Amino acid sequence: MINEFLNMGGYGFYIWMSFLLVTVFCFLLYYKTRKTLKKYEKELALELEKLPIEHRKRIARSSKVISSILASQNKLS
Amino acid sequence: MNIFSFGNIIIYIDRFIKFINSIFFVILIVGLSFALIISPIDYLQGDTVRIMYVHVPSAWIGLSIFSIIAISTILNYVFKIKNLFLLLKSLAPIGLLFTGLSIVTGSLWGKPTWGTWWAWDARLTSMLVLMLFYVLFILSLKYLKDKENLPKILSAISILGVINIPIIKYSVEWWSTLHQPASIKFLGTSSIHYSMLIPLFLMLLVLLLYCALIFLMKYKTEIIKIKKQNIKRL
Numbered sequence: 001m002i003n004e005f006l007n008m009g010g011y012g013f014y015i016w017m018s019f020l021l022v023t024v025f026c027f028l029l030y031y032k033t034r035k036t037l038k039k040y041e042k043e044l045a046l047e048l049e050k051l052p053i054e055h056r057k058r059i060a061r062s063s064k065v066i067s068s069i070l071a072s073q074n075k076l077s
Numbered sequence: 078m079n080i081f082s083f084g085n086i087i088i089y090i091d092r093f094i095k096f097i098n099s100i101f102f103v104i105l106i107v108g109l110s111f112a113l114i115i116s117p118i119d120y121l122q123g124d125t126v127r128i129m130y131v132h133v134p135s136a137w138i139g140l141s142i143f144s145i146i147a148i149s150t151i152l153n154y155v156f157k158i159k160n161l162f163l164l165l166k167s168l169a170p171i172g173l174l175f176t177g178l179s180i181v182t183g184s185l186w187g188k189p190t191w192g193t194w195w196a197w198d199a200r201l202t203s204m205l206v207l208m209l210f211y212v213l214f215i216l217s218l219k220y221l222k223d224k225e226n227l228p229k230i231l232s233a234i235s236i237l238g239v240i241n242i243p244i245i246k247y248s249v250e251w252w253s254t255l256h257q258p259a260s261i262k263f264l265g266t267s268s269i270h271y272s273m274l275i276p277l278f279l280m281l282l283v284l285l286l287y288c289a290l291i292f293l294m295k296y297k298t299e300i301i302k303i304k305k306q307n308i309k310r311l
Contacts, residue, residue, distance in 0.1 A: 005114075008124040014189050018128045018182040019113070022135070026287055029174055033294045040301040047308050064084025065304050068091065 045073040083300045086160075090293045097290045101283075108283040111276035119273075126273070128186040133261075134281040136179035136204070138288060140242055142172030143207060146214070147239035154232040165231070166218055167295035171288050173211040180204055191255050199248035200256035203241055210238035 008015045048056055048070065060067040112130035119126035146165045153161040183201065184194045195201065214234050221227050249258045260269040267274070 008127070009118065011123060011125045011189050014185045015113075015124060015127050018131055018185045019109075021181055021185075022131045022178055025174060025178060029170065029291060030287075033291050033298070037294050037298045037301075040298050040305065044301055044305045044308070047305060059308075063304070064082075065087050065300060068087050069301065069304075 041069050041072065044069050083303070087297060087300055090297050094290060094293050097286050097293075101286050101290070104279070104286065105283050108276065108279035111279050116276045117270075117272055122190055125186060125189050128182055129273075130276050130280040131284075132179055132182040132186055133277060134284045135175045135182060137281065138284060139172055139176030139179055139204075139207065139211075140245060142168050142175070142288075143211065143235075143238055144242055146172065147235040150228070150231045150235040154228040157228075162228075163296055163299040166299060167292050169211060169215050169218065170295070171291050173208065173215060175284070175288075176204065176208045176211055180208060187255070193255075196255050198254040198256060199252040200245065200254050203245040203248050206241050207238065207245060210234060210241065214238070 006012055006016075044066075048059070048066065051059070056070075060070055108130075112127055116127065116130075118124050146168055149161045149165045149168075152158060153165070180201070183204070187196070188194050214231065217227070217230055217234060221230060223230075248254060249256050261267045261274070261277075269277075
């Protein structure tokens with residue numbers, strides 16, 4: 001029964017290859033996108049760390065983007 | 078309160094990413110079960126019809142994204158809206174991926190059905206042209222240093238590219254092609270049974286959720302890049 005399912009009426013190669021290629025390329029784009037996002041989040045957090053603590057707190061209060069990045073980085077660390 | 082400010086947008090992005098992550102795998106498993114197990118075989122094509130469940134949604138997504146990009150590029154050129162520029166920058170790679178996947182899966186469907194991997198017929202060639210426009214658009218975004226003329230160049234590419242969209246859509250009616258005519262009509266009666274329509278729309282939903290996830294992550298990256306550049310001014 002499993003062999004029949006994998007064979008797909010003799011067209012298994014074409015069907016499985018289609019689904020496999022879609023999965024692999026979608027995963028590669030997801031992986032690359034996530035890696036880039038994490039890299040920029042980390043870089044921004046490092047730049048913020050270089051600032052004096054008072055300045056950093058003021059920025060975090062005034063910018064939701066910065067406070068969200070700092071919060072996510074704090075969670076990670 | 079400006080809901081379109083980067084601060085508010087990033088909060089919504091995080092919420093949407095969490096939401097998509099929470100439902101994605103359930104819908105993926107249901108969609109794949111329908112596409113690979115539950116849906117019936119075609120009386121002519123047999124099991125090869127299952128390739129339709131990834132091929133057709135990929136083609137729809139590739140076409141829709143280019144149309145969105147074309148509208149956004151023109152609006153960005155006219156009104157200089159920064160958010161639109163980030164939107165098209167985030168969408169273009171997703172559109173390229175799905176246009177490429179529709180061509181490759183179409184080729185894998187073509188071999189057992191038509192007996193050939195590729196034919197220079199109107200539908201296949203016009204899809205290849207769309208992919209080339211995506212490549213040109215992304216290369217311009219990445220490598221053009223002339224930031225002043227970039228919106229003009231992007232508008233020109235997308236206007237030329239969007240002319241190709243109706244050609245793709247009607248190529249199967251205007252010319253004699255190997256590719257079959259449309260079975261699914263949004264304005265009219267579809268010639269496809271609901272037992273095949275359900276898996277098709279489920280797989281479309283899966284791929285749309287994936288597109289939304291990638292788009293949101295890319296959009297967030299672009300916002301962070303801007304904040305990083307402006308950190309000294311904060």
